[in-house]
Amino acid sequence: MSEFTYRNGMLHAEGVSVVDLAERFGTPLYIYSRTHLIRQYQALAEAMKPIAPQFYFAIKSNSNLAVIETLGAQGAGADVVSGGELFRALRAGISADRIVFAGVGKTVAEIDYALSEQIRFFTVESEEELTRISERAVAAGCVGRIAIRVNPDVDPHTHKYTSTGKAENKFGVDLSRAEKAYEQALQLPGIEVAGLHMHLGSPIMTPAPYAEALEKVRPLCERLKKEVETFRHLDIGGGLGISYRPEQAPLDPRDFASAVLPALHGLGLAVGMEPGRFYTGNAGILVTRVEYVKQNPFKKFVIVDAAMNDLLRPPLYEAHHEIVAVQQTDEQIFGDVVGPVCESADFMAQNRELPAVESGNLLAILSAGAYGFVMASNYNARGRAAEVMVSGDRVEEVRARETWEELVQGERIPTWE
Template identity: 45%
Template sequence: MDHFLYRDGILHAEDVPLPEIAASVGTPAYVYSAATLLRHYRLFDEALDWGPHLVCYAVKAASNVALLKLLGDEGAGMDVVSEGEYRRARAAGVPGDRIVFSGVGKTPGEMRHVLEGGIRQINLESEPEYRMLSEIASNMGIEVPVTVRVNPDVDAKTHEKIATGKSENKFGIPIAKARNVYAELATLPGLRVVGIDVHIGSQLTDLDPFRLAYRKVADLTETLRADGHTIDRLDLGGGLGIPYERSNLAPPVPLEYGQVVRDEVGHLGCEIEIEPGRLIAGNAGVLLASVIFVKEGEGRDFLILDAAMNDLIRPAMYGAHHDIVPLRETAAGAEMHPYDVVGPVCESGDTFTKARLLPPLAPSDVVAFRSAGAYGAVMASEYNSRPLVPEVLVRGENWSVIRPRPSYDEMIARESVPAWLDG
């Protein structure tokens, strides 16, 4: 469920008509619903209320500081994968003891920064990483809580570019090596083992891969405890998918996912951490775009929008589907027309969809890409020297720009010509 609904024939974000935002801010623009973000966070929180837990929002999904503050004020933790994301979470007022630092390539500078600022735990992904962290933490006179991310070699049955739990993926330590790794960790200064970490991928629409991975984690927990290690915390990652195509069957809901967690690891008495991102933010955002031209091609018509692959790269990168709807509701029984929906960027890959059935549209009409809240604005670029897309947050009848569109002068002013080239 989301809070983007038609009222009197006009698509609204909560109580705000989207044409009002489009007219004021211009297009393309991202619009987020605070009510949807909070609802989805609370669903995960309630799904785990059978035991101690922390829902750590995956900042990489949508990292605007306003969104992080909204969730942080509700009690969410944060899962970060870079110093920049850590700084955003802290700027949003989230305390260090609710921030988990993940990622396969943490630098020494990033490690020092989060240790100085405070961190709940660091999820370790390789032998060189934990040896480096041990040296840094001990030199700082700090003992840092850590988990080890194990790779359970489970097929998440998702897109190959967002699968992370198979042996061929770059993430984590093979679960077969875990006992030796934990044995070495026990000898290293500056590190305090608190648990196990696992994450098998994103946009999962089947609970069986979660079940299999968590069963392996449960077995490993009992083995490591028998070896004398303290395993009090299980970080189970994120990955639950969202319904990008409204016509398809909906993926499992957080309550069903929470039951899988309880079934497989609930008996261990561990504090549970999860790291959802897409399901919290995905359906909480739309991308608004205006029609520039309707172009008749050879055997097809092109709907050319002012949004492009640099604003929403998921279709070009993953072949991803987004429902596209006009801001003015289509009348029942209206004739639909197949369009190739494209952007203005000078790439054939700048194609959102082909032969999509839409009502007849004309220049200046505005459409919304649904389910664009996750991995939309965060993956945007300035390719073709197009300014970054602005972001807007709606709460009830109030709305504010939370990241403005930079002017061309501001974009160009970030660059400089060296003196030796300037005459």
């Protein structure tokens, strides 16, 4: 169920008119629904209740402090992939013992930071990383808890850029080497073997890949559980799919639960999950104003004030986002929605039936709450959009629009003297 609905022909975010928000905060504007975030959290928690997993919100999907805080207040921890994300999670009030740290390229500084905060565990992506965490933990006189990210070589049936659990992907340690990696971990000083991790990719639209991967890693988990006293966690990653098109069914948490619970029951391990998009994707829209409608000899271009620097998913993944008029109309035109950035890749929709709009009208790009603002850049010296959060009739600006002054902050012209 969406929290972005029409009332008297005008799009609303929960109880608030999107036109009013665009006038008050300007465009392009990201709008997040707090109710949707909470509802998604609760739906998954309810479905998985028989094993009560710890949810680690994958903050890479949307790392605004208000979003992290909303989910943290529901009980979520955080899955982070950089020192910056760890900083954000802590700043938003997530306690370190509910934070896990993944990523193939953790630097010494990032490892030191996470060790000093005593996070729950590192999701280790290579044997070399194990050695590095061991050395840093010994140097700091502490223990680094780790879960090896096992790559189970399962096809998640998603875009090649968002598949992470196939043998050819850079992530994790393949299943055939995992046992050796655990042996290495058990010998290393300063390391505590806390669990096993996997993440297959995203968005995953059926539970089958999870069930297949669990079948593959289960024997290893059982063995480690028996042999290693500290081995207590199984983190099954994120990637749960949402609907990006009206006709597309999202991954139903109840179907997901039915498929994975049999494999998880009886393992005796604390299960972790790392949903990102499932919480945030349909919690957000990107509102943009039409600047021009241009007809060239081949097609029509609706030129808007949002661009690929605001929402990269269409050019990066050929991702589909529904685009609707903020003021409802039955009339349609056919063409592309493009931004002002100087790239032909700067599009939000191509060759589509679109609402008939003209200069000054507002459009809403749907399902933009995940991997939207977080991928924004300053390309073409464009300031990043403002972000607001709505809860019922209330609105809070949760990130101010970036100013031109902020664009040049930190830069200086050398004097060469």
